[in-house]
Amino acid sequence: MPSTAPQSADLLIEARWVLPVAPQAAALPHHAVAVDGGRIVAVGPSAELAARFAARERLARPSHALLPGLVNAHTRVGRTLLRGRAPRAPRGRDETDESWTGAELVRDGARLAAAEMLLGGITSFATRDLYPEEVARVAAAARMRASIGLPVEEGATAWAESLTGHLARAERLWDEYPSDPWVRFHFAPDAAHLLSDAALARIRTVADELDARITLPVHEAEHEIRDGVARRGMSPVRRLEALGLLRPGFVALHLSRLEDAELELLARTGISAVVCPQATLRRGLGFGRPAELLDRGINVALGTGSPTAAFALDVLAEARTASLLASALAGIPDALGADRALALATLGGAAALGLRSLIGSIEPGKAADLIAIDLSSIACQPDESPAEAILFAASRERVSDVWINGRPRVAQGRLLAFDEQELLAVARRWDERLSAGAPRLEPPRVGAAR
Numbered sequence: 001m002p003s004t005a006p007q008s009a010d011l012l013i014e015a016r017w018v019l020p021v022a023p024q025a026a027a028l029p030h031h032a033v034a035v036d037g038g039r040i041v042a043v044g045p046s047a048e049l050a051a052r053f054a055a056r057e058r059l060a061r062p063s064h065a066l067l068p069g070l071v072n073a074h075t076r077v078g079r080t081l082l083r084g085r086a087p088r089a090p091r092g093r094d095e096t097d098e099s100w101t102g103a104e105l106v107r108d109g110a111r112l113a114a115a116e117m118l119l120g121g122i123t124s125f126a127t128r129d130l131y132p133e134e135v136a137r138v139a140a141a142a143r144m145r146a147s148i149g150l151p152v153e154e155g156a157t158a159w160a161e162s163l164t165g166h167l168a169r170a171e172r173l174w175d176e177y178p179s180d181p182w183v184r185f186h187f188a189p190d191a192a193h194l195l196s197d198a199a200l201a202r203i204r205t206v207a208d209e210l211d212a213r214i215t216l217p218v219h220e221a222e223h224e225i226r227d228g229v230a231r232r233g234m235s236p237v238r239r240l241e242a243l244g245l246l247r248p249g250f251v252a253l254h255l256s257r258l259e260d261a262e263l264e265l266l267a268r269t270g271i272s273a274v275v276c277p278q279a280t281l282r283r284g285l286g287f288g289r290p291a292e293l294l295d296r297g298i299n300v301a302l303g304t305g306s307p308t309a310a311f312a313l314d315v316l317a318e319a320r321t322a323s324l325l326a327s328a329l330a331g332i333p334d335a336l337g338a339d340r341a342l343a344l345a346t347l348g349g350a351a352a353l354g355l356r357s358l359i360g361s362i363e364p365g366k367a368a369d370l371i372a373i374d375l376s377s378i379a380c381q382p383d384e385s386p387a388e389a390i391l392f393a394a395s396r397e398r399v400s401d402v403w404i405n406g407r408p409r410v411a412q413g414r415l416l417a418f419d420e421q422e423l424l425a426v427a428r429r430w431d432e433r434l435s436a437g438a439p440r441l442e443p444p445r446v447g448a449a450r
Contacts, residue, residue, distance in 0.1 A: 011059070073274045106131040112423055123144065126148075128190075170185070213353075220257075273301070281325075318345070
């Protein structure tokens with residue numbers, strides 16, 4: 001019987017370990033991933049796939065773990081250049097004035113953030129900034145998956161004058177990116193307690209018309225909950241339920257303070273939750289309960305929050321922090337073990353962005369958004385438990401390669417999507433511009449920029 005000719009493929013990556021996340025969490029030793037047309041076409045033992053595929057490019061990563069690309073499910077990339085500086089925020093508002101939120105600052109901050117995230121293995125992100133059109137252009141040019149929050153406020157911001165103005169601009173921007181492979185949008189009001197019931201109902205109506213997701217901070221701080229009870233006779237979670245917002249497609253940020261009854265309520269709604277451990281801890285806002293949310297069947301993702309709070313856009317560090325805190329709070333080892341923490345950083349984030357069917361795991365048919373992490377260092381030895389080595393011993397600096405849709409964005413530590421020296425020069429120019437009269441930050445306080 002004649003032998004079967006090898007199948008063609010664009011890329012074959014052979015690794016010491018493949019961590020698929022789904023359909024199984026277990027790490028696969030000496031496995032490979034075949035990619036063709038930007039999609040994963042096979043996962044299997046390296047020797048088997050090497051014989052099965054005639055790949056145009058074949059890469060060996062003999063001391064590496066291959067993972068799905070990390071997902072930063074909540075950040076504010078437009079504030080990257082404000083790290084270490086004090087935003088001049090009006091009392092009770094989360095936005096800075098025009099001098100701190102201009103379109104140029106947002107655009108250059110987004111470029112710097114995108115480069116930092118790629119170098120740290122983040123291939124997809126969700127953000128909420130003024131001038132979302134600038135972030136959209138950066139993401140599209142970098143060919144990086146982005147879910148960009150459309151700011152919606154009842155009052156005036158630098159982007160629009162009123163609720164009607166915000167919604168009108170949002171719809172126009174939505175129409176500029178029909179079926180774009182890199183850019184999608186969601187509605188991102190800054191805080192529920194700053195919006196009336198009528199405004200929230202109107203946002204829900206427009207979101208329904210566009211089949212858009214809604215992302216909103218919920219139960220982030222104690223004063224928010226007290227204010228909700230005092231003004232409306234119910235907690236913010238129960239108010240959102242009464243308004244019909246808690247449903248699939250709704251993403252609750254932070255959830256730092258929840259009663260057991262509210263956990264049970266959320267478990268019935270089909271929402272996603274995004275926790276930002278380092279940002280909320282640094283701001284003194286406590287920590288959510290991701291392990292308990294997961295145990296109740298709620299999808300949980302990780303975000304870095306605003307760079308002015310957490311500073312680093314580092315999802316691996318967020319996963320480590322979440323795992324350690326979950327064990328400390330539960331009083332038991334591995335309450336949120338390495339496998340589950342890495343799932344939050346990948347598949348959980350994909351689901352929160354509405355991209356679970358496309359990214360977040362290494363499965364045939366999914367987009368080839370992949371990262372390789374070098375486990376050859378002394379700190380990672382022995383590497384017989386790669387998930388633990390990645391979470392507790394490696395760092396984002398160990399990310400050696402990044403592919404999005406099968407195309408390299410970082411190759412052996414070298415950034416391909418941007419000119420690093422140019423970006424460093426941009427950052428230096430902004431430092432000079434902002435230093436004139438710009439006060440330095442004390443450690444972030446409660447109520448600081450999210």
